Amino acid sequence: MSKEQLSVAVIGAGMAGRSHANGYREANTIHGAGLPPIRLAAIADVNVKLAKEVADRYGFEDAAGSWEEAANDPSIDAVSIVVGNSLHREIAEAMLAAGKHVLCEKPPSNSIEDAEAMVKIASQSNLVASTAYSFRRNPAIEAIRDLIADGSLVNPVLVDARYLADYATDPKGPMGWRFRGEMGTGALSDLGAHIIDLAEYVCGPIVSVSGAQLTTTITERHLPIGNVIGHDMAELSEETEPVTNDDTAIFTATFDNGAVATIRTSRVAFGLPNDLVLTVTGTECRAEFDWKRPAEFVVSDMQPDARTRGDRVVYVAPNTSRVFDDAVPMPGGNISFGYGDLFTYEIRVFIDEILEHPSALPRNADLTDGLHTMKIVEAIKKSHEQGGATVKV
Numbered sequence: 001m002s003k004e005q006l007s008v009a010v011i012g013a014g015m016a017g018r019s020h021a022n023g024y025r026e027a028n029t030i031h032g033a034g035l036p037p038i039r040l041a042a043i044a045d046v047n048v049k050l051a052k053e054v055a056d057r058y059g060f061e062d063a064a065g066s067w068e069e070a071a072n073d074p075s076i077d078a079v080s081i082v083v084g085n086s087l088h089r090e091i092a093e094a095m096l097a098a099g100k101h102v103l104c105e106k107p108p109s110n111s112i113e114d115a116e117a118m119v120k121i122a123s124q125s126n127l128v129a130s131t132a133y134s135f136r137r138n139p140a141i142e143a144i145r146d147l148i149a150d151g152s153l154v155n156p157v158l159v160d161a162r163y164l165a166d167y168a169t170d171p172k173g174p175m176g177w178r179f180r181g182e183m184g185t186g187a188l189s190d191l192g193a194h195i196i197d198l199a200e201y202v203c204g205p206i207v208s209v210s211g212a213q214l215t216t217t218i219t220e221r222h223l224p225i226g227n228v229i230g231h232d233m234a235e236l237s238e239e240t241e242p243v244t245n246d247d248t249a250i251f252t253a254t255f256d257n258g259a260v261a262t263i264r265t266s267r268v269a270f271g272l273p274n275d276l277v278l279t280v281t282g283t284e285c286r287a288e289f290d291w292k293r294p295a296e297f298v299v300s301d302m303q304p305d306a307r308t309r310g311d312r313v314v315y316v317a318p319n320t321s322r323v324f325d326d327a328v329p330m331p332g333g334n335i336s337f338g339y340g341d342l343f344t345y346e347i348r349v350f351i352d353e354i355l356e357h358p359s360a361l362p363r364n365a366d367l368t369d370g371l372h373t374m375k376i377v378e379a380i381k382k383s384h385e386q387g388g389a390t391v392k393v
């Protein structure tokens with residue numbers, strides 16, 4: 001596809017919607033020239049006041065009160081779907097049917113049946129249909145992945161991965177879409193989906209899980225008065241609703257290459273707002289990424305002689321990771337970046353893919369990858385229900 005201009009819309013103006021809006025605004029500023037102008041057409045949200053605020057802040061032309069307005073606008077080529085997970089299917093199907101490329105937030109849905117339907121309709125089109133796994137685009141993660149793939153890090157056998165957060169520790173936090181749904185759709189799908197995908201992105205496919213435990217700590221929450229975005233606190237009504245999904249999930253996993261993992265995720269982990277860590281250890285290597293230091297990673301290998309062997313800190317630089325080449329306004333090593341930048345990198349790849357623009361960057365996850373993570377989540381849930389039994393993926 002080649003165009004003089006690409007028109008985009010973001011559905012959902014909440015916590016992650018803004019990151020997508022900013023990503024489209026920035027996408028043309030990185031990774032060299034060659035893209036046509038990106039027209040920031042519309043932000044759509046049932047909370048039209050919020051849609052207007054976000055449209056104004058990020059320079060979008062229009063604010064719409066419903067996603068259908070974007071679906072029915074023939075000038076829009078591509079959309080990000082950034083609303084609660086149970087709404088993704090209906091919107092994605094309508095957008096794909098209207099011929100629009102889709103970047104859908106993770107997980108693709110709350111149900112495997114919905115996600116399979118989304119994959120099916122996407123596979124019947126020539127459109128790009130991606131799952132927004134933003135952490136994949138971290139240059140340090142890409143660097144570790146490359147080092148394992150090209151054999152520089154030899155024989156990884158053990159993975160230790162966690163994504164812990166504290167956004168739900170306060171029982172006075174309002175009821176919202178994140179706390180509704182079956183077990184497995186809570187922390188495991190919200191945070192766990194990221195770390196499961198990341199572990200597989202770096203170490204290859206997971207073939208079985210075992211030892212799963214899913215727990216719910218805060219079992220009911222008050223409904224908010226008015227609209228709530230992301231993890232915000234709010235004025236509460238007297239009315240309560242049960243929390244029906246998991247606050248915490250732990251499990252072990254076995255990879256196709258024989259490596260084994262322990263993986264933990266929680267939204268009630270006090271004092272840890274956004275604690276994502278992936279450690280890969282083997283007989284001749286060790287690599288660790290810790291989101292608290294997003295622009296560096298630790299590596300240990302056989303290169304130094306035994307007297308100086310040990311962990312080395314690698315600061316991400318243009319030559320460390322191809323994802324970081326020309327990815328910030330001031331190029332160089334140890335020039336950091338933030339979480340918002342990962343959305344820009346992801347959206348740049350989405351646009352390159354739509355336009356079939358030559359790119360050295362790995363493709364984003366597609367909806368099939370998102371469905372695959374959901375199948376792992378389903379296996380973890382089964383393991384939990386069967387007292388920790390081993391369940392094949």
Ligand SMILES: NC(=O)c1ccc[n+]([C@@H]2O[C@H](COP(=O)([O-])OP(=O)(O)OC[C@H]3O[C@@H](n4cnc5c(N)ncnc54)[C@H](O)[C@@H]3O)[C@@H](O)[C@H]2O)c1
Nearest residue numbers: 012013014015016017045046047082083105106134229230
């Ligand atoms: N990649 C990441 O790091 C990341 C981070 C946060 C959230 N997410 C994902 O993004 C999605 C949204 O999460 P969030 O935290 O931004 O949610 P949010 O609750 O902050 O925002 C959702 C927005 O959707 C709007 N909305 C609800 N129903 C709508 C409808 N029918 N049409 C249009 N708008 C509607 C709400 O008014 C709200 O503004 C989820 O799928 C979540 O998993 C991803």
